[in-house]
Amino acid sequence: MSNLFVNDDDDDDVQQRYQPTTTSIKEETEEEPEIVIKKEYGNDIQLEYQQFEDNAEEDEGEDDHDPIIDSIPLVMNTVSSKQRHSLHILQYPGRPKNRPLNNGAYSGSIKLESQYLEMTVPAEQQFFNKNKIDKWGEDITEQKLSGVLDKLESGAFAGKLINDGNERKVVLIPIDSSAQLRTSFKYIDNSDNANHQMLKKEYAKPESEVKNVTILQSAAKNSTQNQDGFAHTLGDSLKSIKKFDEEKWKYLNWRNNKNDPIITNLKNELENGSNHIELSTNTQFEDYIDKLINN
Amino acid sequence: MSKIKSESDDAFNELLKEEYKGKRLTDEINTAEDKWNLLPAFLKVKGLVKQHLDSFNYFVDTDLKKILQANSLVLSDVDPDFYVKYLDIKVGHKTNSPPGYKEVILPPHECRLRDLTYSAPIYVDVEYTRGRKIIRYNDLEIGRMPVMLRSNKCMLDGMNEKQMASVDECPLDPGGYFIVNGTEKVILVQEQLSKNRIIVEADEKKNVVQASVTSSTHERKSKTYVVTKNGKIYLKHNSISEDIPIVIVLKAAGITSDLEILQLVCGSDPNYQDLFVVNFEEAAKLEVFTQQQALYYIGKRVKTIRRAGAPKLSQLQEGIEALATTVIAHLTVSDLQFREKALYIATMARRVVMAMHNPKMVDDRDYVGNKRLELAGQLMSLLFEDLFKKFNSDFKANIDKILKKPSRTSEFDALLSINIHSNNITMGMNRAISTGNWSLKRFKMERAGVTHVLSRLSYISALGMMTRISSQFEKSRKVSGPRALQPSQFGMLCTADTPEGEACGLVKNLALMTHITTDDEELPIKKLCLALGCESIYALDSATLHTEGMYGIYLNGTLIGTTRFPVKFVTDFRRLRRNGKISAFVSIYTNTHHQAVHIATDGGRICRPLIIVENNRPKVTADHLRLLLDGQWEFDDFIKHGLVEYLDVNEENDSLIALYEKDIKENSTHVATTHLEIEPFTVLGAVAGLIPYPHHNQSPRNTYQCAMGKQAIGAIAYNQFRRIDTLLYFMVYPQQPMVKSKTIELINYDKLPAGQNATVAVMSYSGYDIEDALVLNKSSLDRGFGRCQVVRKNTIQLKKYPNHTKDILSGMRVNENNEPIFPHRALGPDGLGEVGSRIENGQVYANKYVPTNAGESTLGGHDQPQSAESHRESSAVYKGPEPSYVDQVMMSVSDNDQALIKVLLRQTRRPELGDKFSSRHGQKGVCGIIVQQEDFPFNDDGISPDIIMNPHGFPSRMTVGKMIELVSGKAGVLNGTLEYGTCFGGSKLEDMSQILIDKGFNYSGKDMLYSGITGECLQAYIFFGPIYYQKLKHMVLDKMHARARGPRAVLTRQPTEGRSRDGGLRLGEMERDCVIAYGASQLLLERLMISSDAFEIDCCNKCGLMGYNTWCTTCKSSENVIKMTIPYAAKLLFQELLSMNIAPRLRLGDVF
Structure with missing residues (x-):
């Protein structure tokens, strides 16, 4: 059976006892469906979709009224090679979790430098206003979802309670980042851009002579400074957008099949993984807080 | 009775020993009564002007480094390899100088006397390229920083009384001001609306709701509004020409789905949804569906101010740039993630929708929690950054000029040209502080009247100035809101001390225990919140954001995440703070209306310490107080051990604060008491603290006294006779008041008092006492009552002229009998007035001569004989109705190498008809008649009063405190003790009456008096006893004026004015x-x-x-x-x- 994913606020290697938030998981019923992608760069990329299930874990916090009845060893597993695999949480806000994904072809692409992920998913045909196709031109069967991959600052983990009859353990798997995927209506933008280009061409012709003059001027101005004495360059945000535009997409595969050997392997690896370290706390609470505040 | 006696006795002995805090170490400690000992402990570490010192220290130690880091590189346009990098900055301290060494120009008092600026050098460590080499240079001086007195860069910091005396400094002087060109300048505390916070306001007449936020960063200041217009919501910003529909803004910020917008703004509340839904139509009508379209829409409407050299942006880029940096500028987006900003805008929209739905959900601008106080350090830091940027750009321009030259003979060393500009920083700071004009180029801000000359009329007037807060509000506007007394200013701002008239309520004063925060780092707090169970906004589902029971966590106004357990979160957070894990000045509170937990780390918040109460028991116990009294503990130990904590105004709202220990139990059934006041009298400030029994007075009287207490003549400082100020008043025989208050002891008013204990008879006498006029006893004046000295500075500069001539002093001229002529009678052989000599109207105190040919140029005048120098008389002549005496003559050299002479002239004045006096209860009066003691009434003991006051002064003024002061004072005189009139406490009237009875007097303070004229006893018993009287600076001698004929104005030929x-x-x-x-x-x-x-x-x-x-x-x-x-x-x-x-x-x- 599958399992739960907990956003624990843990430091990477420190498993502290002070966990006031784990309790919050219990009520979290409206959590979106989550997708775990496992990706390998190069040729072979797999994606796995898993329905999120509510399966709260016991709080091993220090609530006094809550006596400890059983303790379960904690194990931390990571993907075997960071270069080949990384784990991410993909969120699809606005979509109820009990609605299954549409059937059809899924694919993904990523811009690594910009940490930007784009998914292509089959479009919802049910509520689609077919008349609009005339306006937007093409046959729209797929939809683009995209979002920024956010590094999880406090360190988030996927957890799984494994119940092997006699052996029980909780596996923690560090998550690299999370992304909220939102629809980007590329086809509208594309048609807009096309219109724009057309308009531009129509207007541009008579002005071509004037333009030469302006170029000369701006070239002369470039070396001079404004009154503050600071040359103006693109803002930070524009710089990163420029970088984003220049970067090439890398394509990712979608692996959905539960019996796919690569998925099962990876799953297995994560469950009973190589670095089978049982976690215990050495760090004192005070040190933890100090570390948190002072670094 | 005996207890009272011993207590009071001790108090008196303490004062003789000048030590009162260590009293009765062996006595039992009563927490309820002795917890006030925390107050002197607080003042010992915090002091009354600590807010100024803290902020200046923060500026020189922390803020300077941040400014340096933000502007650390100077690059050249000509040579791409060239760079200068600033590594570190220090004020008054070199890298290799011993720890604790403070390098300042001269002792502060010498700067005062010599008209210099008390400053310390600013050193930077730089790394730069010279040819191919990279060179590191330490301790390069880039200018001089004016040093705040008593700050940690000041030589007085940490000095003991003896060392202070050796540099002519008063140990009681609070510091916190600057000395610029010899004058003492204070940067007044400025009150402003808090930055980077959303303020929601509604205009019910116009049916407009608006949420606004003033974003302030190091680079710019701008204001963003979310407003309603015809029921629809728009975003408004100065640099966007048109109001943008809110849905389009949110789409541009990446929230493309209408559903998500609705979730972010309205949650699941149908009321809000109904109000908001119309906005979607607006966006649909404009055919804006995607992020790109929305960005185009915004980009089209951005007012572009293209600066030369800036790249031309496409419309889309303009839109992105506007959203990323211009709108809500304090959240600058530097990557592709706009979520933080989107959430901020959505929150603003939500607050607007909430206020549309329920008009009560608006904020109060005048609420003290929405105010921030800007202190000297912050203002200096703004100024310094501006100057430093200017310095760097000048430096860069200079380097470019040199590097452009194709052939340079020697290798270029950048540091050689840096020194040229170092004067800019020095002069810029000096000019700003001495004129009070703060002009900041990058904010295009011009602010005038930031600094004021420290008033040295008396000790209390200087102190009062240091705690003063001036508001940015325009004084001429007739508004009542900002002037009204706010309930939230309890304990933070003095409730009595504000001027009358146009600035009433706009100028405020700090209360006794107030602390003003400095900036704290945000990042660690953010991390801590995430560790304490805050769910980050990046992983947060928009649908759950506003669900019931979900609380947003806002750090300095910005949403950083949510929690479902706000109570636990807040308790955990507070526990960490009380354990000293996070700064004591970080505040956290819950706002249930907004479903929000607000954490504030920003500077300028007003806060005060309170005793923590847990389980209905205050955490400060007798044992702790004993440690304090033994000197083992300081105030900070109480903070460290989590017994006392600082609460700011907002967090006070989350607490139940008991005034007295007995109140804790009463409330226990309803809500648990969380805190206990240290002392209730700390609601008043330093100046209002002088009033005895203020809680018995009508409140405006206390306000009047606050204004008058600052005009009272008294002792100024221990170094007062060493000072040479433009105008100083000293009281000749100042006395500490018979009835004092704890505040008086805490602020050392008893050591530098301004007034005398006068024996007052409240009766009618002679008819010259109408309209509050006083009848004074001539013998009392002979004995020195109300006598004061006025000293006035006269500056003479001996100038040097370009043609090598200069002003000179010359000796006296004599008449035929070889006696000095009348105008020169006070002069010595050096041409200056002799110390101690009397100077009358028309006499000369400095016999200066200026050269007649000063204007001539030296060029071409070489062949003329130098000896032909001729001078014309230009002596300094004394003018005044009364003669003065030469008190001090100082000769020195000012910083432009010219001789500087200061002659201090002194007058001793006894009270005369029309001089103004006041008691400490806002009861002022002029002297109406001076009567021989023989004609004064006297009592059984033969005592005649110093002052007779008309009883009509009491009924309408209702200054009951004055009557109690008289009774307590009389009891104190009879008992040989000093009594207390502390606010909400002090010596009890019953006890005082008992003393009077025991000493054979009437319990009410009335005596039987005999007429001095007839010798018969008066028909009524007279209220008779000591009251502390202040002599105010308004004296007849300075005001009397008459003219028969005299000067006329040139233009109109009418008589001059004034x-x-x-x-x-x-x-x-x-x-x-x-x-x-x-x-x-x-x-x-x-x-x-x-x-x-x-x-x-x-x-x-x-x-x-x-x-x-x-x-x-x-x-x-x-x-x-x-x-x-x-x-x-x-x-x-x-x-x-x-x-x-x-x-x-x-x-x-x-x-x-």
Whole structure:
């Protein structure tokens, strides 16, 4: 059976006892469906979709009224090679979790430098206003979802309670980042851009002579400074957008099949993984807080 | 009774030993009564001007480094390899100087005397390229920073009393001001609306709701609004020409789905959804569906101010840039993730929707929690950053100029050209502080009147100035809101101390225990929140954001995440703070209306310490107080051990604070008490703390006293006789008050008092006591009551001129008997007044001569003999109705290498008719008559009063505190003790009456008096006893003025205005009306023309214009010219009219 994913606020290697938030998981019923992608760069990329299930874990916090009845060893597993695999949480806000994904072809692409992920998913045909196709031109069967991959600052983990009859353990798997995927209506933008280009061409012709003059001027101005004495360059945000535009997409595969050997392997690896370290706390609470505040 | 006696006795002995805190170490400690000992402990570490010192220290230690880091690189456009990098900055301390060493120019008092700026050098460590080498240079001086006195860069920091005395400094002087060009300048605390916070306001008449936020970063300041217009919501910003529909803004920020927008703004509340839904239509009508379209929409409407050299942006880029950096500028987006900003805008929209739904959900601008106080450090930091940027750009321009030269003989060393500009920083800071004009180029801000000259009228006036807060509000506007007393200012701002008149309520004063925060780092707090169970906004589902029970966590106004367990979160957070894990000044509170937990780390919040109460028991116990009294603990130990904590105004709202320990139990059934006041009298500030029994007075009286306490003449500082100020008043025999308060002891008013204990009889005498006038006892004046000294500085500069001539001093001139002539009688052989000599009107105290040829140039004058130097007299002559005495003469060299002479002249004044006095209860009065002691009434003991006050002063003023002061004072005199009149406490009236009875007096303080004139006993018992009286600075001698004839203004030929110019006495408009009403036309003619500016003109009766010499220039004849007298101002008017082509023609007729 599958399992739960907990956003624990843990430091990477420190498993502290002070966990006031784990309790919050219990009520979290409206959590979106989550997708775990496992990706390998190069040729072979797999994606796995898993329905999120509510399966709260016991709080091993220090609530006094809550006596400890059983303790379960904690194990931390990571993907075997960071270069080949990384784990991410993909969120699809606005979509109820009990609605299954549409059937059809899924694919993904990523811009690594910009940490930007784009998914292509089959479009919802049910509520689609077919008349609009005339306006937007093409046959729209797929939809683009995209979002920024956010590094999880406090360190988030996927957890799984494994119940092997006699052996029980909780596996923690560090998550690299999370992304909220939102629809980007590329086809509208594309048609807009096309219109724009057309308009531009129509207007541009008579002005071509004037333009030469302006170029000369701006070239002369470039070396001079404004009154503050600071040359103006693109803002930070524009710089990163420029970088984003220049970067090439890398394509990712979608692996959905539960019996796919690569998925099962990876799953297995994560469950009973190589670095089978049982976690215990050495760090004192005070040190933890100090570390948190002072670094 | 005996207990009272011993207690009071001890108090007196303590004072003789000048130590009262360590009293009764062996006595039992009563927490309820002795917890006030925390207050002196607080003041010991915090002091009254600690907010200024803290903020300056923060500026020089932390903020400077941040500024340096933000502007650390200077690059050249010419040579791409060239760079100068600043590594570190220090003020008054070199890298290799010993720890604790403070390098300042001179001791502060010497700077005062010599008109210098008390400053310390600013050193930077730089790394730069010279040719191919990278060179590191330490301790490069880039300018001089004015140093705040008593800050950690000041030499006085950490000095003991003896060391202070050795540099002529007063140990009681609080510091917190600057000395610039010899004058003491204070940067007043400025009150402002908090930055980077959303403020929601509603105009119910116009049916408009708006949420606004003033974003402030190091680079810019801008204001963003989310407003309603016809029920729809728009975003408004100065640099966007048109209001943008909110849905489009949110789409541009990446929230493309309408559903998600609805979730973010309204949650699942149907009321909000109904109000908001119309906005979607707006966006759909405009056909904006995607992020790109929305960005285009915004980009099209951005007002672009293209600076030279800036790249031209496409419309889309403009839109992105506007959203990323211009709108809500304090959240600058530097990558692709706009979520933080989207959430911020959505929150603003939500607050607007909430206020639309429920008009009560608006914020109060005047609420103290929405205010931030800007202190010297912050203002200095703004100024310094501006100057530093200017410095760098000048430096860069200079480097570019040199590097551009194709052939340079030697290798270019950048540091050689850096020194040229170092004067800019020094001068910039000096100029700003000395003029008070703060002009910041990058904010395009001009602010005037930031600094003020520290008032040294008395110790308390200087102290009062340091705790003063000035508001940015315009004084002329007649608004009541900002002037009203806010409930939230309890304990933070003094409730009594505000001026009357136009600045009433706008100028405030800090209360005794107030602390103002400095900036704290945000990042660690953010991390801590995530560790404490805050769910980050990046992983947060929009649908759950506003669900019931979900609380947003806001750090300095910005949403950083949510929690479902706000109570636990807040408790955990507070526990960490009380354990000292996070700064004690970080505040956290829950706002249930907004479902929000707000954490504030920003500077300028007002906060105060309170005792923590847990389980209905205050955490401070007798044992802790014993440690404090033994000197083992300091105030900070109470914070460290989590017994006392600082609460800011917002967090106070989350607490239940008991005034007294007994109140804790009463409330226990309802809500648990969380805190206990340290002392209730700390609601008042330092100045209001002087009033005895203020809680018995009508409140405006306390306010009046706060204004007058600052005008009282008294002792200024221990170094007062070493000071040479423009004008100083000293009281000759100041006394500490018989009835004092704890505040008086805490602020050392008892060591530098301003007033005397006068024996007052409250009775009518002679009729010269109407309208609050006082009757003074002449013998008391002979004994020194109310006697004061006035010293005035006269500065003489001996200038040096470019042609090598200079001003000189010369000795006295003598008459035929070889005696000095009258004007030179006070001079010594050096040409300066002899110390101690008497100077009368018309006598010279500095016999200066200036060269007659000072203007001549030296060029071409070489062949002329130098010995031909001739001088003309330009002596400094004393003018005044009363003679003065030379008190001090100082000769020094100012920083421009010219001789500087200061002559201090002294007058000793005894009270005279019309001098102003006041008690400490806002009861002022002038001296109406001075009566011989023989004629004064006396009591059984033969005591006659110093002052007789008319009883009519009491009924309408309701200053009951004054009466109790008299009773307590009388008891103290009889008992040999000093009594306390502390606010909400002090010596009890019952006990005082008991003492009076025991000493054989009437319990009410009334005595039987005998008339000094008839010897009979008076018909009534007279309220008789000591009251502390202050002599105010308004004295007749400085004001009396009369004139028969004198100087006239050049333009109008009317008499000059004002006493200082020997001006005339104006018969004004209303007086004119009276004279007209009386029909005294000849008097009017005399007053308005003959005695003023009568002028004889020649008027031509033919053309009606004026001519001269019986000749009309218009008619070219003297036929019809008539002489007549008109006011010169009228003649001037006619001529001015003529000059603008209007001909005023006079038509003359016969009077009779």
